[in-house]
Amino acid sequence: MLKIIHKMKEALYLDDSYLKEFEATIKEVNNDKYIILDQTIFYPNSGGQPHDTGKFIFEGKEYEVVYVGKFDGKISHEVDKEGLKVGDKIKGIINWKRRYKLMRMHTAAHLLSAIFHDELGALITGNQKDVERSRMDFSLEDFDRDKITELIKKSNEIIKQDIPVKVYTLKKEEALKISGIIKLANKMPPDLDEFRIVQIGDIDTQADGGTHVKSSKEIGEIVFLKAENKGKSNRRVYFGLKD
Numbered sequence: 001m002l003k004i005i006h007k008m009k010e011a012l013y014l015d016d017s018y019l020k021e022f023e024a025t026i027k028e029v030n031n032d033k034y035i036i037l038d039q040t041i042f043y044p045n046s047g048g049q050p051h052d053t054g055k056f057i058f059e060g061k062e063y064e065v066v067y068v069g070k071f072d073g074k075i076s077h078e079v080d081k082e083g084l085k086v087g088d089k090i091k092g093i094i095n096w097k098r099r100y101k102l103m104r105m106h107t108a109a110h111l112l113s114a115i116f117h118d119e120l121g122a123l124i125t126g127n128q129k130d131v132e133r134s135r136m137d138f139s140l141e142d143f144d145r146d147k148i149t150e151l152i153k154k155s156n157e158i159i160k161q162d163i164p165v166k167v168y169t170l171k172k173e174e175a176l177k178i179s180g181i182i183k184l185a186n187k188m189p190p191d192l193d194e195f196r197i198v199q200i201g202d203i204d205t206q207a208d209g210g211t212h213v214k215s216s217k218e219i220g221e222i223v224f225l226k227a228e229n230k231g232k233s234n235r236r237v238y239f240g241l242k243d
Contacts, residue, residue, distance in 0.1 A: 010039045011075065014167075014196060017103055017211035020096045025089050028074075032082040036074050041094055044070040048127040049106055049210045054094035058084060065092075098131055099211065104241055105129045107165060107200070107212045108219045109136060111158065112239070114204030115151050116140075117180055125234055133225055133240045140235045145227055148237055152224045162217040163201035169194045178205050 012019055019041045028036035035056070042065060045051040051068035056079060067078040084090070106129055116122040116138055126137035175181055175195040195207040200216060213219060225238040 010037070012039055012041045013043050013211055014209070017099075017167075017213075021091065021093050023089065023091050026084055026086050029084060029086055030076070033079050035077045035079055035084055037077070037090070037092075040075055040077070041092065042068045042075065042077055043099070043102075043211055044068045044075050046070055047208070047210055048109075049102060049129050050131075052094045052099050052102075054092065056084065056090040056092050058088050058090045063090075100213075101131045101241070102129060103211045103213050104219050105131070105134050106210045107198075107216070108155075108159075108222050108239070108241060109134060110198060110204055110206055110208070110212070111155050111200060111216065111219070112136060112152070112222070112237075113206070114180070114200070115155050115158075119151055119154075120147070126236075133238055135236055135238045137230060137234055137236050139233050141233055143227070143229045143235055148227050148235075149224050152222050152239065156221050158203060159216045159219050159221070161201075162215050163203060165212050165214055165216065166197075166199045167212065168197050168199075170197050175207060181205060181207050 012022060022039065022041045024037040024039050026035055027038050042052045042054065043049065045068065052065070054065045056063040056065060056077070061083065063079040063081060063084060065077050066080055069076055109127060109129060113124055113136065120140060122138040122140050124136060125139050128135050171194055172192060175197060196209055197205060198208045198212055199205045219241065221242040223240045223242050225240055227238070228236040230236045
């Protein structure tokens with residue numbers, strides 16, 4: 001979960017996850033439908049968070065953005081038809097309903113990972129967030145469904161406190177002094193000068209490159225869906241959100 005990333009100046013979502021529209025110039029067009037811009041608010045598929053969808057508008061014509069990925073350090077937008085050229089100045093609009101649900105899911109995942117880590121010493125071994133339901137894999141010896149539901153209940157009590165969520169950058173040496181800054185199992189710190197940090201009050205501080213809400217209250221309520229035993233010391237927890 002939670003891909004660690006430094007600041008990319010063209011990735012506007014790193015500074016403001018609430019941007020819904022933007023204007024940009026096309027820098028590259030590959031195979032007629034893979035578009036690279038000078039700046040973007042579209043989040044690329046990464047770190048367990050799905051890509052944004054939406055559209056580009058150019059000279060009154062709409063191009064649906066069906067996939068966004070990051071390749072060779074560049075954010076590439078796949079559109080549904082040909083026609084866009086290098087130098088075109090487009091307006092981009094994301095599917096905000098989808099993005100906002102993923103922001104809530106991602107912040108909920110941070111909160112859960114913090115609670116599971118603090119209470120059980122669990123680390124994250126895998127995760128995948130989605131609009132309707134998400135999953136997290138934890139390194140846990142015991143498969144205790146009652147304990148899982150108890151921790152989710154505790155997380156929901158924290159959510160109600162309306163705790164602010166801050167996003168900022170730290171030099172690597174400062175970031176690595178923070179206990180639990182990386183909650184991924186078998187994950188070594190990346191070779192970066194700066195880390196982007198997401199902090200939920202005094203509950204959790206993690207290095208992360210995804211999009212998040214500004215307050216825990218925006219998450220709503222975490223709903224426990226099911227838990228699975230995925231082998232030795234690996235427990236999978238599925239959850240959703242109540243609007």
